[in-house]
Amino acid sequence: MTDWRHILQRVDAYRWELPASYKAGMRVPARIYADEALLAILLEEQAIEQAANVATLPGIVWRSLAMPDIHWGYGFPIGGVAAMRVEDGVVSPGGVGFDINCGTRLIATSLAERDVAPRIMDLVNQLFRDVPAGLGGTGTLVLSDPELDAVMMRGAAWMVERGYGWPQDLDATESGGCLAGADPAAVSTRARQRGAAQLGTLGAGNHFLEVQVVDTVYDPAVAARFGISAPGQVVVFFHCGSRGFGHQVCQDYLDVMEVAAARYDIELPDRQLACAPIRSDEGRRYLAAMAAAANFAWANRQYIAYWVRRSFEHVFHRTAEEMGMHLVYDVAHNIAKIERHRFEGADIDVCVHRKGATRAFPAGHPDVPERYRDIGQPVLVPGDMARYSFLAVGQPRAMEETWGSTCHGAGRIRSRHEAKRLLKGVDVARRLADSGIVVRCHNRAALAEEASEAYKDVANVVDVLERAGISRNVAKMRPLGVIKG
Amino acid sequence: MPRPHFEIVEHTADAGIIAHGSTLAETFAHAAEGMYALMVDLDGVREAATREIQASGADLERLLTNWLLELLFVTETEGLVFRRFDVEVEGTSLRAVAHGEPLDAERHELGGMVKGVTRHMMEVVPEDGGYRARILFDL
Numbered sequence: 001m002t003d004w005r006h007i008l009q010r011v012d013a014y015r016w017e018l019p020a021s022y023k024a025g026m027r028v029p030a031r032i033y034a035d036e037a038l039l040a041i042l043l044e045e046q047a048i049e050q051a052a053n054v055a056t057l058p059g060i061v062w063r064s065l066a067m068p069d070i071h072w073g074y075g076f077p078i079g080g081v082a083a084m085r086v087e088d089g090v091v092s093p094g095g096v097g098f099d100i101n102c103g104t105r106l107i108a109t110s111l112a113e114r115d116v117a118p119r120i121m122d123l124v125n126q127l128f129r130d131v132p133a134g135l136g137g138t139g140t141l142v143l144s145d146p147e148l149d150a151v152m153m154r155g156a157a158w159m160v161e162r163g164y165g166w167p168q169d170l171d172a173t174e175s176g177g178c179l180a181g182a183d184p185a186a187v188s189t190r191a192r193q194r195g196a197a198q199l200g201t202l203g204a205g206n207h208f209l210e211v212q213v214v215d216t217v218y219d220p221a222v223a224a225r226f227g228i229s230a231p232g233q234v235v236v237f238f239h240c241g242s243r244g245f246g247h248q249v250c251q252d253y254l255d256v257m258e259v260a261a262a263r264y265d266i267e268l269p270d271r272q273l274a275c276a277p278i279r280s281d282e283g284r285r286y287l288a289a290m291a292a293a294a295n296f297a298w299a300n301r302q303y304i305a306y307w308v309r310r311s312f313e314h315v316f317h318r319t320a321e322e323m324g325m326h327l328v329y330d331v332a333h334n335i336a337k338i339e340r341h342r343f344e345g346a347d348i349d350v351c352v353h354r355k356g357a358t359r360a361f362p363a364g365h366p367d368v369p370e371r372y373r374d375i376g377q378p379v380l381v382p383g384d385m386a387r388y389s390f391l392a393v394g395q396p397r398a399m400e401e402t403w404g405s406t407c408h409g410a411g412r413i414r415s416r417h418e419a420k421r422l423l424k425g426v427d428v429a430r431r432l433a434d435s436g437i438v439v440r441c442h443n444r445a446a447l448a449e450e451a452s453e454a455y456k457d458v459a460n461v462v463d464v465l466e467r468a469g470i471s472r473n474v475a476k477m478r479p480l481g482v483i484k485g
Numbered sequence: 486m487p488r489p490h491f492e493i494v495e496h497t498a499d500a501g502i503i504a505h506g507s508t509l510a511e512t513f514a515h516a517a518e519g520m521y522a523l524m525v526d527l528d529g530v531r532e533a534a535t536r537e538i539q540a541s542g543a544d545l546e547r548l549l550t551n552w553l554l555e556l557l558f559v560t561e562t563e564g565l566v567f568r569r570f571d572v573e574v575e576g577t578s579l580r581a582v583a584h585g586e587p588l589d590a591e592r593h594e595l596g597g598m599v600k601g602v603t604r605h606m607m608e609v610v611p612e613d614g615g616y617r618a619r620i621l622f623d624l
Contacts, residue, residue: 045497071497074605074621098601098623134590135524135598194561204598205624244561247600247623251554254604255547272605415495416597416624443595485598 004043008032014468017063018052025056025269030064031401035464038068041413041456050077053269057082058277059089061343061350065402067357068461069411073097075272078356081405084278086338086349090266091283092275093253093290095353096336099203100249100290101297102241103174103332104380106391107308108227110324111234111316113213116480123211123315124438124481130307131209131238132201134442134485139200141303148192149184151199155295156302156330164306166326171369173330174359177298179337183288187245188252191289195245195296200303202240204443204485206450208385209238209308212477215388219474222375222393226328228475235477236308236325237389239382241334242297249293253286278338278351287336287351294335301330328391329378333358333408341403352403360394360406360471368394379471383410383458385439385450386432388478390462397469406471410458419454420445432482441484450484488613491519494621500597501621505612509545512609512616513552513579514570520553521567521585523622524560526594530568533586541578545609548577549618550602556583557599564588597624 008016011031016039018030030051034042042048047070054076055064061083070079075094084090116123132139143151151158156177159165170176202209214233217223228235242249257274260282266275276282305327309320316323336353343350361368361377368377379392398404414422428447432439441447448454465471494501502519506512521527538555542548559565567585601623609618 074499074603074623135588135595190558194558197562204595205600244600251601258604270605271607272603274604412497415497416500417493417495442590445594446596449597 002049004048014464018048020055023052025267026052027060028055028063030055030066032066032070033464033468033470034068038456038460038464042070045072047072047077050075051080053273054080054082056269057084057090057092057273057275058266059084061085061348065405067407068464069356069407069409069456071411073355075270076353076355079407079411080355081353081357081402083341083350083352083403086278086351089278089351090275091278091286091336091351092273092353093250093257093286094272094274095355096250096290097334097355098247098250099241099334100246101294101332102334103297103301103330104237104239104382105301105305105330106328106380107236107305107325108328109234109236109312113232113234113480116211116234119315120211120438120481123311124440124483126311126315127209127308128440128483130311131304131483133203133207133483135204138197141199142197143199145192148196151299152182152184152187152292152295154178155298159299159302159306165302169302169305169327171371172327173298174332177302177330179291179294181288182291182295184292186285186289187249187292191245191248191252194248195243198243198245199300200307201243202238202304202483202485203243207240207485209483210236210385210479211481212237212389213480214475215478216476219472223475225372225375226378226391226474227326228328228391234480237380237382237477238304240300240304242293243300245296246293249289253289256282256286290336294332298330329380331358331380339403342399350403352405354405356408357405358408359404360398361404362394362396362399365404379406381407381409381458381462384452384455385479385482385484386435386437386452388458388476390458390473391475391477392462392471392473395469395472398471402470406465407461410455410461412454413456414454416449419451420448422453423448423451437479437482439482439484443485447484490515491522493523494619496621499622499624501619504618505615507615509574509616510572512618513549513574514572516549516618516620517553517556517567517570517583520556520599520622523624524596524599525566525588527568529593530566531586532569532584534565536565536583538581538583539579544577546607548579549609549620552579552581553602553620566593599624
């Protein structure tokens with residue numbers, strides 16, 4: 001096993017660097033954000049080696065970055081950020097992931113825990129009916145081909161125009177819920193077939209929908225601007241992406257990129273890093289298909305948000321407006337975006353790959369919605385289903401060091417099977433119920449895979465980034481009701 | 486002692502399998518069995534429906550990828566899960582019949598959903614007079 005302790009250089013208590021001399025072909029160093037305790041977990045697996053592999057890709061600028069929730073992925077590590085110059089850099093589907101625009105959404109309410117707790121069973125049951133989850137779950141909206149084209153082009157706006165949401169939801173969605181440059185012609189028939197019946201569905205695995213209660217407010221002024229007033233307030237937090245549609249786009253372009261990488265003579269330390277120049281035909285087509293999948297995901301989360309509001313209306317017999325169910329924010333954490341950044345005194349255009357990393361733009365950035373521009377972009381960081389999740393805000397140092405990015409969650413420490421073995425005989429649903437959390441899922445046996453034991457403590461992850469000046473904690477929420485696939 | 490059809494490979498965020506077989510066809514059948522074992526308890530799956538599958542690829546690894554993707558497509562669009570596979574391999578093409586039934590969340594004990602077949606660490610290689618295939622899935 002590699003002796004990372006002797007290879008990594010400590011920058012400060014929360015930053016570690018892997019010099020470019022570590023491995024032949026590295027164009028830039030890799031940087032890892034972690035404290036001593038998180039680093040000890042990281043050193044046990046191959047995630048750092050993968051961050052080094054990413055540093056070999058053409059056009060990479062500054063650093064191959066690893067967030068504290070980094071873990072071993074296929075090719076790119078999960079929890080990695082890499083920016084490639086548009087001019088001579090590459091784009092890689094592996095740097096985005098199978099679930100294109102997997103992301104999270106946070107909806108506020110004006111309800112208090114004391115109003116919701118007595119009805120939580122009904123509420124969770126209603127949400128479970130209205131938001132299909134699990135293996136093979138199909139949605140209530142089946143689109144025709146022209147409608148699917150329109151979703152690919154317009155994303156969340158298509159849903160809002162059809163009455164599935166409020167116009168102001170779009171301002172509170174990253175990129176307004178629509179990435180420009182999507183081209184339905186770059187998407188395969190198979191992706192369409194897989195996606196056609198899946199709008200409005202959560203999927204399985206680590207995807208979830210939770211009714212949460214604000215537990216702690218760290219920054220009351222900023223929290224108030226995000227619509228979070230005080231502990232005891234109920235919110236809804238959910239996590240899902242582009243479903244089979246995006247998975248197929250990734251799968252299709254892994255093939256395209258493998259051929260392209262050979263054609264453009266790009267040497268790869270790992271096949272899963274397959275890529276093509278951003279300005280090549282293959283690169284452009286991938287970005288156009290990826291944008292279509294990203295827009296599908298934003299439409300999906302918008303449609304789910306509509307059903308969340310409907311579920312609350314059904315259970316509490318009040319309108320969503322009366323219950324103050326405005327969207328706090330929607331953020332992507334598996335995406336590649338062309339962005340302009342300030343680097344070494346000049347403006348450069350880069351393709352920022354965020355694979356298991358969240359955009360975290362600070363105050364003043366033109367892409368932060370107007371209503372939040374003077375405080376910064378909300379960042380949503382889910383933890384595991386038994387502990388807590390965080391609402392944070394982007395900080396200026398993110399622009400200087402991480403292309404305006406921060407972590408995306410807790411990060412796994414145990415494989416699914418390891419977690420199941422460890423919790424053999426433990427009724428995870430019961431254990432949650434005993435701590436006051438109602439859970440509904442299609443797959444009780446798989447709950448163990450998502451138990452706290454499978455994840456790092458997300459509080460440690462967000463704390464490192466706060467101390468490093470990348471993002472700052474605003475509030476902590478704990479689950480009251482959980483829906484899993 | 487006979488070799489197992491497949492073994493589960495541990496991976497932090499995802500999962501993979503190593504399939505064994507005395508012929509390529511058998512190895513590919515066992516790989517499919519392994520993939521479904523990640524999604525559902527195979528003992529609970531009945532053989533009530535069949536689907537004919539064809540796949541091809543530029544080499545054996547691509548053939549394996551495409552074979553598994555064809556199955557996943559049927560699972561996702563028709564809601565069928567399979568437990569047994571009759572496979573014939575010719576060069577880098579394959580014809581198969583998959584046996585299974587519609588997914589039933591009430592009756593089947595479910596695992597994770599396989600979202601994709603990655604190229605990471607993939608191999609199809611000779612082993613002890615037969616073959617071994619390693620595949621890592623995105624779950």
